[in-house]
Amino acid sequence: GQQVMQIPQYQHVQEGEDFTTYCNSSTTLSNIQWYKQRPGGHPVFLIQLVKSGEVKKQKRLTFQFGEAKKNSSLHITATQTTDVGTYFCAGIMDSNYQLIWGAGTKLIIKP
């Protein structure tokens, strides 16, 4: 079936280091959304990407949508303790407009 694979499952970083999570779809996406979920909380919308090759920035966060609209990434520069949480992508399938979520990447800041 249609899947959105997200890697890595976990990433441990020192505060100040960068963080990247990747989403890959088995089929072409119409658009993709990114969410952040803090421990014990609910997902909070970060951004939606629609266009092929699109790049959007929010302060230290950079979001990219691949040229083929099958992959996407989120990069955080110089992580801070407030960035801790799990980052999810949610892809909308171009074929049937089904919404499929990735399994998330958990960002852990090393003490």
Place this chain on the structure above:
Amino acid sequence: EAGVVQSPRYKIIEKKQPVAFWCNPISGHNTLYWYRQNLGQGPELLIRYENEEAVDDSQLPKDRFSAERLKGVDSTLKIQPAELGDSAVYLCASSLDLGDSSSYNEQFFGPGTRLTVL
């Protein structure tokens, strides 16, 4: 403005019992989603409503799960009978989607209902 409201926040039941969850979306939001989230996993879409119409219920286990959104506002998700594997957090989300069923906008999530089936 109030966010998405869900109740109850926590529910503990024995297997084979019925359970129901309620969601009130953000005022004016026409699209409502029910998700199930297991620990350490992403949300799994169970059903999506556009107003009172279920436009995607392909992943709803219809043998035991049912949902309704009769007046296109609040919604109820029911499980009958519950099984041990149904233990999870049930999330409701809403959005304002002005296009057809292929358009998705920012989803606002409620706090969820944590279900434990013993």
